[in-house]
Amino acid sequence: MTYIGHGGKEIVERVMEPEKAAEAIKGLTPVPIRGQIAREIIDIAYGFFTPLEGFMTRADVEGVCNEMKLANGVLWPIPIVFDISTEEINEKGIKEGDKLLLTYQDKPMAILEVEEIFTYDKQEMAQKVYGTTEDKHPGVARTYNYKDKFIGGKITLVNPPKINPPFDQFFFTPKQLRQKFAEKGWQRIVAHQTRNVPHTGHEWLMKGAWLSTHGELPVEKTLTGVLVNAIIGEKRKGDYIDEAIVLCHDVLRKAGYFREDVHLTSITLWDMRYAGPKEAVFHAILRSNLGLTHHMFGRDHAGVGTYYDPYDAHRIFDQIPEGALNIKPIRVLAWWYCPICGEVTYSGLCGHKEHSQNFSGTLIRSIIQDGVKPPRLIFRPEVFDLIMECAEKYGFGSAFVTDKYLKERNPVFSLPDMKY
Numbered sequence: 001m002t003y004i005g006h007g008g009k010e011i012v013e014r015v016m017e018p019e020k021a022a023e024a025i026k027g028l029t030p031v032p033i034r035g036q037i038a039r040e041i042i043d044i045a046y047g048f049f050t051p052l053e054g055f056m057t058r059a060d061v062e063g064v065c066n067e068m069k070l071a072n073g074v075l076w077p078i079p080i081v082f083d084i085s086t087e088e089i090n091e092k093g094i095k096e097g098d099k100l101l102l103t104y105q106d107k108p109m110a111i112l113e114v115e116e117i118f119t120y121d122k123q124e125m126a127q128k129v130y131g132t133t134e135d136k137h138p139g140v141a142r143t144y145n146y147k148d149k150f151i152g153g154k155i156t157l158v159n160p161p162k163i164n165p166p167f168d169q170f171f172f173t174p175k176q177l178r179q180k181f182a183e184k185g186w187q188r189i190v191a192h193q194t195r196n197v198p199h200t201g202h203e204w205l206m207k208g209a210w211l212s213t214h215g216e217l218p219v220e221k222t223l224t225g226v227l228v229n230a231i232i233g234e235k236r237k238g239d240y241i242d243e244a245i246v247l248c249h250d251v252l253r254k255a256g257y258f259r260e261d262v263h264l265t266s267i268t269l270w271d272m273r274y275a276g277p278k279e280a281v282f283h284a285i286l287r288s289n290l291g292l293t294h295h296m297f298g299r300d301h302a303g304v305g306t307y308y309d310p311y312d313a314h315r316i317f318d319q320i321p322e323g324a325l326n327i328k329p330i331r332v333l334a335w336w337y338c339p340i341c342g343e344v345t346y347s348g349l350c351g352h353k354e355h356s357q358n359f360s361g362t363l364i365r366s367i368i369q370d371g372v373k374p375p376r377l378i379f380r381p382e383v384f385d386l387i388m389e390c391a392e393k394y395g396f397g398s399a400f401v402t403d404k405y406l407k408e409r410n411p412v413f414s415l416p417d418m419k420y
Helices: 018-024 035-046 058-067 086-092 122-130 138-144 174-184 200-214 242-254 277-289 312-319 361-370 381-393 403-408
Strands: 029-032 082-084 099-104 107-113 116-118 149-157 188-194 224-232 263-269 294-297 328-331 335-338 343-346
Touching: 029 086, 035 099, 035 107, 035 149, 035 263, 058 122, 058 149, 122 138, 174 224, 174 263, 188 200, 188 277, 200 224, 200 294, 200 328, 200 335, 200 343, 224 242, 224 277, 242 263, 242 381, 277 294, 277 312, 294 312, 312 328
Parallel strands: 029 099, 188 224, 188 294, 224 263, 294 328
Antiparallel strands: 082 149, 099 107, 107 149, 116 149, 335 343
């Protein structure tokens, strides 16, 4: 079946058949890659990044930085680039027109067709994408860490990854997700972007977004779903461990806080750039490729520090030309606990702002670190118990990323051995 993704382009899986792959990579120059590039190869190969077929050329990067468009005019807000050092280019004799074998963890992964080798001013890239050149911004720091040259060109996956437990039950390609939505009979699906374990504020964000998305549709049959799409990428000390994020979102459905026929948890491999409004647009593109019709955006979506206004990610969608994006933003304010109302309620409705109690990230972390079960109004007991279980089973005693977790965790995916 044909599925159309962002920019009106068909979603195509750029994955070579095993018997052809072994022959195709013979004699190619191997180039080792890091985790970020490996994750982006998977995203490109399976169509998460449609219409991209590979890493961007200079014309694409210039268009993205200057106009938030690819060279072909399609909306795109963040450069997807393959960086490489001049020394490595010279050492391996890489030139335009070559095909390279990209290897990850000493195993073949993909073929990169070298269309263009180019340079781009990294400070200019940072300013135009993130609105700042301060390296305290994690996206800017990531940009400054790029090597001095870039290669633009198409990629083909030759060694599909094995997704490891417990993530294997949550990894769906865009085509697989669209098939799943069709099986469920969902006509509208709203995305919940997350990097956190869910407290009740998150739960009500999703429920409010579901109501907004369902709108005028009939209620006799479930026609609308919520897709939790957890971002899984490079981890930093203090982040929530990945296993707790996905399993705790899924338990909201298993424990009945969402009906089986309205809720689904999934993952996407991506290293957050914390680009605020630009990343909000990127997330909308990504989720439109997954087949979603709506995307919920809350306060400080994909922001960091004070680099962006709390609702910049709402306003940017007013600047997107009609038809450039095939997904509707659902813009929401915060949910808080109100002791006067006696419940978790929506800040756009509650009139007791002076009494409101926000879901402070510091408070939530301290609750988890203390290990004392909090009131149901903060954490569902099933979620809290599972956080503690994940800490022991996956996090070496902590629900947050530690040095030990970074060194010894079970990887999200691994590459099979490949004979060639």
